[in-house]
Structure formats: C-alpha cells, structure tokens
Amino acid sequence: MSGPETPAPAEPGKPGKPGKHGIGRRGFLGYVGSAVAGAAAGTAGGAAWAGDGDSESPAPVGLGTEVAPYGVHQPGVATPMPAVVEVVALDLLPDTDRDALGRLLRVWTGDVEALTTGRATPGDTEPWLAAARADLTITVGLGPGALAAAGLDAPTGFEAVPPMRHDRLQPRWSGGDLVLVVAAREGTTLAHAVRQLVRDAVPFARQRWRQSGFWNGTDADGRPMTGRNLFGQVDGTASPRPGSATFDETVWIREPPWTGATTLVVRRISMDLDTWAELTRDRQEAALGRTLDTGERLSDPGPRAHARLAHPMENAGARIVRKGANYATEDDSGLLFMSFQASVAGQFVPIQRSLDRADSLNTWTTAIGSAEFVVLPGFERGDWLGSGVLGSGTPG
Amino acid sequence: MLNTAARRPWTRTLLPAVALVVALAGLAGCGDEAEPAAAAEPGTVTIEDPWVRATVGSEDPTMTGAFLVVDNNTDEDVTLETASSPVAGMAQLHEMAKVDGEMVMRETDGGIVVRAGGGQLLQPGGYHVMLMKLKQELAPGDEVELTLGFSDGTTLEVTAPVKEFTEEAGHYHSPGTAEHGH
Numbered sequence: 001m002s003g004p005e006t007p008a009p010a011e012p013g014k015p016g017k018p019g020k021h022g023i024g025r026r027g028f029l030g031y032v033g034s035a036v037a038g039a040a041a042g043t044a045g046g047a048a049w050a051g052d053g054d055s056e057s058p059a060p061v062g063l064g065t066e067v068a069p070y071g072v073h074q075p076g077v078a079t080p081m082p083a084v085v086e087v088v089a090l091d092l093l094p095d096t097d098r099d100a101l102g103r104l105l106r107v108w109t110g111d112v113e114a115l116t117t118g119r120a121t122p123g124d125t126e127p128w129l130a131a132a133r134a135d136l137t138i139t140v141g142l143g144p145g146a147l148a149a150a151g152l153d154a155p156t157g158f159e160a161v162p163p164m165r166h167d168r169l170q171p172r173w174s175g176g177d178l179v180l181v182v183a184a185r186e187g188t189t190l191a192h193a194v195r196q197l198v199r200d201a202v203p204f205a206r207q208r209w210r211q212s213g214f215w216n217g218t219d220a221d222g223r224p225m226t227g228r229n230l231f232g233q234v235d236g237t238a239s240p241r242p243g244s245a246t247f248d249e250t251v252w253i254r255e256p257p258w259t260g261a262t263t264l265v266v267r268r269i270s271m272d273l274d275t276w277a278e279l280t281r282d283r284q285e286a287a288l289g290r291t292l293d294t295g296e297r298l299s300d301p302g303p304r305a306h307a308r309l310a311h312p313m314e315n316a317g318a319r320i321v322r323k324g325a326n327y328a329t330e331d332d333s334g335l336l337f338m339s340f341q342a343s344v345a346g347q348f349v350p351i352q353r354s355l356d357r358a359d360s361l362n363t364w365t366t367a368i369g370s371a372e373f374v375v376l377p378g379f380e381r382g383d384w385l386g387s388g389v390l391g392s393g394t395p396g
Numbered sequence: 397m398l399n400t401a402a403r404r405p406w407t408r409t410l411l412p413a414v415a416l417v418v419a420l421a422g423l424a425g426c427g428d429e430a431e432p433a434a435a436a437e438p439g440t441v442t443i444e445d446p447w448v449r450a451t452v453g454s455e456d457p458t459m460t461g462a463f464l465v466v467d468n469n470t471d472e473d474v475t476l477e478t479a480s481s482p483v484a485g486m487a488q489l490h491e492m493a494k495v496d497g498e499m500v501m502r503e504t505d506g507g508i509v510v511r512a513g514g515g516q517l518l519q520p521g522g523y524h525v526m527l528m529k530l531k532q533e534l535a536p537g538d539e540v541e542l543t544l545g546f547s548d549g550t551t552l553e554v555t556a557p558v559k560e561f562t563e564e565a566g567h568y569h570s571p572g573t574a575e576h577g578h
Contacts, residue, residue, distance in 0.1 A: 103537055107557045114445060122447035122463065123559040200559065203537025 064135040064185040069116045071378040072260045074385075076137030076181055077251060077321075077340055078242035080224060081215040083135075085183040085325045086194050087266055087336060089176025089371055090205040091145065098150040102390045104204040105140070105376075109384040111197055112138045121196045129192035135185040136193060140385055141264050141373030145177030150390060154374065155258040157343025161265055161370055164356040173268045173369020176208045181264070181338070211268060211369070213325025213336035226295060229335050230326050231276050231364070233288055234295025238311070239322045250319045250347070251340045257389050260377030262340050265348050268327075268369030271334040276364045287360035304360040315354055318347045334365070344372055441474055441510070441546055442467045446556035448527070448542075449520075451534045460534060461490075462525035462542055462556060463518050468510040470548075476516075477507040478545035485529025492522055501526075507547070520561065536560040 064082075067075050096104070111121045118132025147154050163169075180197055184190040198207050219225045229235040240247040251262045276284070285291055289298050289305030301308040312319050321340040327333065341347035356362070376386045446464035451457040462481070468474050479487040489504045508523050510516040518524050525542065534540065538558040545551050 100537065103539055103557070106539070106555075107537075107559075110445060110557065119445070122445040122557070123449070123561050125561075200557075202560065203535065 064133040066118065066133050067116060067135065067137050069112050069138070070380050073252065073262070073378045074137075074139045074375060075378070076139035076183060077262055077375060078247070079135075079137050079183070080217050080242075081227065081323050081325060082137075082183050082185045083214060083216070084185075084187045084190050085181065085213045085215065085336070086190060086210060087213070087338070088180045088182070088194060088198060088210045089143070089208040089266075090178040090180070090198070090201055091208045092149050092177045092205050093203075096149060096204045098390060100204055101146060101150050102386070104201060105386040105390070106384045107200045108138075108140060108197060109379060111200055112140070112385070115193045115196065121200065124196055126192060129188060131186075131189040134189040135183070136189060137181075137183050138193065138197065139179075139181040139183075139264075139375055141179040141181075141375040142386075143175070143177045143179060143371065143373045147374070149177070152389060155253050155255055155261065155263070155343075157345040157347075158263055158372070158374055159345045159349075161344065161349060161352065161372055164352060164367065166356055166362045166365075167367045167370065168270075169370050170368050173209055173211065174371055176371050176373070178205055179264065179266070179371070179373040209369075211266075211327065211336050213327050215325045227324070229324060230271055230273060230328065230333050231284070231288075232292055233290065234292075235324050235335070236322055237290070237295045237297075238307070240319060246319070247321060249342075251321050251342060253342050258374065258377065259388075261389075262342060262375045263344050263348075264373045264375050265339040265341075265344060266369070266371045266373070267337040267339070267367050269335045269337050270332050270366045270368045272364045272366075273333050287363075302360075304358045306355070306359050306361045309354045309357075309359050310351055315351045318350050320347050320351060332368075334368075340375070440469055441548075441550050441552065442469065443544065443552050443554045446542060446554045447559045448534060448540045448556045449561045450536045450538075450558050451530060452536070452560075457533055458530050459526065459528045460530065461520065462487075462527055462540070463520065464525075464542075464544075464554070464556070465515060465517055466508075466510045466544075467515045468512060471512050472548065473509055473511050474550070475507040475509050475547035476544060477547055478543075479525040480543045480545075481527055481540055483531055483534065483540050484527035485531065487528065488526045490524050490526040534558045 067079055069075065092101070113119075114121045115130055116136050116138060118130055118134070120127030120130045124130065142150075142152070144154070144160065146152075178201075180194070182190055182194050182197070184193065194210070215227045217224060217227045226234050226236050240250050253259065253261045253263075279287070281292060285298065286302055286305060289301030289307030290296060291298065297307055298305070308314060319341070323338040323340070325336045325338075327336050339348050377388060379385050379387065444465040444467060446462065448462045449460045451460050454460070462479070466476060476489060479489055481487055489508055490501050491504045491508075492499055492501055494500075495502075503526075504523070508516060508518070516523065525544075527540075536558055540556050540558055541553060542556055543551060543553045
C-alpha cells in the first residue's frame, strides 16, 4: 500500500522508548530502560550513558511509582509529599465561562491521564520529558473566581481566609481562580508537567503565581519519614494519616455535587532563619512544643507553644491535613504550607485564629501569601475532572 | 449505546462490531500495583489522546491535522479506513513517504493498519487525519468531533481538543508538498 520509505507502524504491543515514530507509552520495557539509564547517569560521573543491555549498568534503585489518576478523590491529596512540588495559580480570562471552563478541565483531564502514566500530552513538543513512575500527581482546584465564572455554589464553609494580625500578604503570592498542585520525585518531570498544563490552559487562563517547594520525606535508607522544615522541626507529625477514618473525616466533603472534593488553603510562610538560629535549643523547643530531634511532643508544652495551640483540643476538635514543602530563594526562605480540610471556615480558620492570637512561632514566621481553592472530586477512567460539578452533558 | 470503548463520555462507539471480551489476564503483569486496572479495554479498538492542530494564524486555515492514538486490543488486525468531521468538508488519512528522495505527504492507499494487540500513533510527521475544506477557524480551546471508521465495521466518535502546535508551520507538510495535490 505504501512506498518502501513509508514510516513503519509501531511494533505491536511494544511501543517502547521514544523513537522516530513512537513516544514511550506504557511500554514496560521502556519504563525499566529509562530507570536504568537514570541510575547510570547518576553514578557515572560524566561517563557516557550505559547502553541498553550493558551488563555494567547498576541495578535500578529508588524507583518511583505510578500514581493512578483515577478515583473518588484526586489522589494527590492523600499521597505523601514527594521530593518536589509546584503550586500554580491561574486567573481565568474574561471570556472563560462555564462551557469554556469545562473545555479546559477536559483538556487538563487528558493531560493528567497522560502525564501521570508517563505519556506525553497530546501535542507535546517535548514528549521525551514525560517520565514514567515519577510519583507524579496533579491536583486541580477551583478558586472563588472560577466558581463565580461557572455559576457554581461553593461547598459549605468555603470562604476566603480572613486577614490575620500577623499576615503580611503580598498580592504576588495570593489569590487565584484555579490551582494546580503538581508533585513529583524529581524536578525535570515536574517542570515539564507544569509547562504542559499551563500551556494547554492558555486559551482559558493565565498563570498568576507559581511557587516551588521541596521536601525530604525519605531517610537515608529510603524509608518514609516525617520531613523537616527549614527550622529543623519535624513537620507534620500530628497530621491525620491517609487511610485513617480521621483523615477521611477531616478532608472530604460529603455534599453533592462536591462529594469527594476537599478544600485547599495555600499559605506562603516566610521563616526568619537568622533570628531563629539565635535561640538556644530549649527556647526553640519551647516555642514549638516539641523536641527537635524526634518531634516528640513535650510533656507540658506552654500555653503559647505551637503544638498546643494547633491541637484539636484547643480548637473545638477542628483538624486539618497539612502538607508542607520548603522553599529557599535568593531573598527568602520558608514553608509552602498546604492545608486540606472539608471546611475552610469550620476547620482552617479557627486553628489559624488560635495561632495568630498567641503562637510563639509568630515571632519568626510570617504569612506572605494566601489563597484558597476547592479541590475538585476525583474522576474515573472515561470521565473528566469536574464533570459532576459542571454537568456531564456532551459538550457543544 | 453504552460504550465500553470510550475514553470519555464524549467518546462514543457507534457500531462496536467487536465483542467485548473480559480478558484481563496479562494486563496486570507489570508488577506495579499502582498501575490502573487496565491500560485499555480488552477486546476493543480504542482512541486515546486525540487532538487537532489549531488553524489560527496558520498559512492555510482551510486545512489542518488531527492526531490520535489507536489501540487495537483485539485478536485481529484492523484498518483505520475513514475519517470525517463536521468541521471539515473533506477528511483523509495521510502518511509521509519518501518519493524521489523527498518527503511528501499523501493519502494512504487503503488506510492505516493497526495490528492485533498493537497500537498506532497518528502524529505530526507521520500518519495523521487530514481535515480539509474547513468550515470554520479552529482556535485553541475549541473541541472538534471526529468520526473514525475501521475495517471491522467499528465506528468510533471522539471529541478532540484543539491545541496550539508551536512547531514551525507546515511541520507535517513536508517542504514542497503544501498543495497536497488535492
């Protein structure tokens, strides 16, 4: 049917690694191949990459996983924080109405399915950067502006976080109509994923701010551990564990059409590392209410200790699920703080008010950015993000 | 008709001629528990990752390419034989081929074969659906319906997002072939 130079069809069942005619898609050989190559590149010290089948290739270590994008909830809420994260807020263009928002969410759904399974997004001009098993999660949320543009009623308790006495909020880190929380085991895959998502949003929305963070949730032997913030504090000890009833009660909304959704508050918390470092260890531990070496709660934390004020017992039982990522830039260091809860008004705000009123750590920490979003319910294969909220009718 | 071959609710199988075979064996053998239950439904032909190149600002806004992935999860080879779209007065299946030392784009002779158990990429620089005599401008953010007909009688309808494609215009039209001879 074709001339001899016609591109050959892909090898059946073996899409394999990036090549002239194929991009790596679900080829398990391709996955293993790239992982080995990555390990080799990390240890070869400038030597050429080991070729396929090279018996000198080190065994793959530290493989990541593929986090299936499907489910009742978007999976990135409950997965542990991997090494790197970017949180991107976007603002809708004036013409983006409910229908257009649906088109954007369908495009993003395709992107999420592709990127999280190690495939290039449709139309990607750098398909080789879509790495498999990258611990990649992409979590999508709607801010107040998107709810308004689409004529959606917000879930109960979704409100703007009121100003706090210690806040020094900057517009450049605050607000936004949409949010993407993209997390991965390494930065190249992460940056590529963010670029594809933001690029595909161009007809509908523009990037408002973009915050990067990093986290070490793994000890030297590769075992999970609770990571530390840049004050050296074990951070997240008291956060409900995914899979527990407490976690589920804390984060998930059970109110149609938002069933399976949650809310996210993003706070950029600047931390004064220099003045913190002037404190003696006992004063640091007293301010936190925990020991610094293990993060264990002090037997009798003082009335202004952070761990006491943030505790549910001090907040009428209110809890949040917290995820942190550190940031360090040219002029500032701190914590990119993400709080998940079913109700901003019922959970985040009272805890934040307690802390704002008395937390000893306020001396060294300052919120310089704040934004809140409704994290959309999850989607199943064949469905799209937000279909249950925006209506699942066929477009057009 | 309920549609197990669909990628999304807006992807519809109009005439599924291939019986759905519940044969999950073999799909779970990757040793990764986090892998989705099935990469593609068994016993069916499916379309994934469809997209259409925007025409806004292009040299010739009367034509563009549609790209997608065909997965053939059946035991028989199938041939993608026809394509159509409400936005196009004409649609053809095209390939790139080297003729007298030059890459040219031309209509396939008899369609695009997708082998049993295999997949086929339709992508810039290779096989693609050529949408011609476009009735409207296609802007990034639009959605386009595509209907694809296969040799086994299956007809799949998909909704493809229109995306900007930033590679040099005419990328999938090799030099000297802009007229296509159509």
